Amino acid sequence: MSTVTLDEIYEDFEDLQDWEARCDYLIDLGFELPEFPANLKTEENRVHGCQSMVWLTAELNKAHDPPVMEIQADSDAMIVKGLIGVILAIYSGQPPEKVIETDVEEIFARLGLTRHLSSARRNGLFGMVKRIRQLAVEQMS
């Protein structure tokens, strides 16, 4: 589970003046990401479409009522790890229905990610979103 919530990220971003400061913040977020088990860094868990290596898993925690998605992810690139931090804040701990409903583009736009990320990086980011949504759909069926 991620330690920072989406609301906290919104607040922090508002305090930060420019994109460079936000970029530093994302790197910090990346360093705080929970450790990803090495044995899960498999081809199956790899998210393609990213320039860097990205691995992602999502499981349904049925002990929770209602059951929620627990997402873990990692990358060899720190800025991508920071973006994973944002993704986890958005999705992790949410029930699958909520995951599918969430309008992620609006969130990315509000955080300025849509404007400041290169198209390759954006594609990579949406690659992760697509994978999470897919896993959520699988959990629901």
Place this chain on the structure above:
Amino acid sequence: MATEWNINQIRADFPILSEKLENGKQVTFLDSAASAQKPFCVLEKEHEAYTQYYANAYRGVYEFGARIDEELEASREKVRDLLNAASTNEIIFTSGSTMSLNIVARAWGKKYLQAGDEILLNEMEHHANIVPWQMIAAETGAKLRYLPLTADGQLDLEQLPQFLNERTKVLSVTAMSNMLGTINPLEALSRAAKKVGALFVVDAAQYLPHGRLDLQALDIDFLAFSGHKLFGPSGIGILFGREQLLEEMPPFLGGGHMIERVYLDHSTWAGLPAKFEAGTIPIAQAISLGTAIDYVNDLGWEKIHRHEEELAQYAWEQLQTVPGIKIYGPDLKHRGAIFSFTLEGAAPEDIAQLLNRKGVFVRHGHHCTMPLHDLLNITSSVRASFALYNTREEVDTLIDALQFTRDKLRLNR
């Protein structure tokens, strides 16, 4: 025309180099190996063509049409002179090196390659000099072979005899590796290819901005280069082919201008170079490519070479001081001013992104050389490439920005 080497004056020729970035930083452009910036004269020439005499090429007898043709042929002559080709019939305007190499593989390869024939490449080639050959090999049954590289990223010439034989129909090689910076020994390769009767094909896209090549002295059969790497516009490139080869091979694209006569059931082909220039070529771009060639000629190739050699020396020394750096490719004696590297503990994507914050523009990724990255056992690298307008101060900026990168990624702790 050649005058003193004045780097400030040269930089002033390139308007983009004095652009200020959004964060107030100065641009340090170290990605000329991907595409070079354009001097004012090139931009002006393109503008001149569009504003003073633009018309389609080789079609109108009216004044603009005649002027366009004249300008195009003047540019073609400049390319011929640059390469020391025997005739302008051997200079084909294409969209770039990729198209040029595809024409050779498709048009020549389709006619002459057979099952059992061999095409000799190597792992430092750009995808543009691998993929077209793979495609034609799959169609014809010809076999691709790869001359091994030495540990420091040069062609292993000692192994050449084992890879070059009477079955080898093509030896296609880059004059300079776009990742390792390695400058290949074209003379020795040409001699070896000719000995077994193989065609000698050179991808000069990366080399040409740094030095001249003499086609006749090197006995090159086909050569490709791109205008945009030679400070010219994008969208225009050159295929040189020996006249006899171009005469014998079929056209690659069919359409306008490349025909002599079209009937309902067949057509006959125009003479050279039109035979390989189907459709409307990038007209203004082809014209201003000639201006780009004038520009480098006027600066002086010797001076460009000396400047880049000094830069490469300084960059090489300074980059070595960065903790955790691994620079790929051979020593300075065998390379040009292209430095691909990795930093221990840092993803190339992060490095490129953080360097960008300091206004330092470098490329990261596989640089269209996936097989080479496989060989080096890395998925991507960072590449800093230098051109005639770069300075020692920009090397310093790069080194400072790499220190900043290491700090941000907490590699100094």
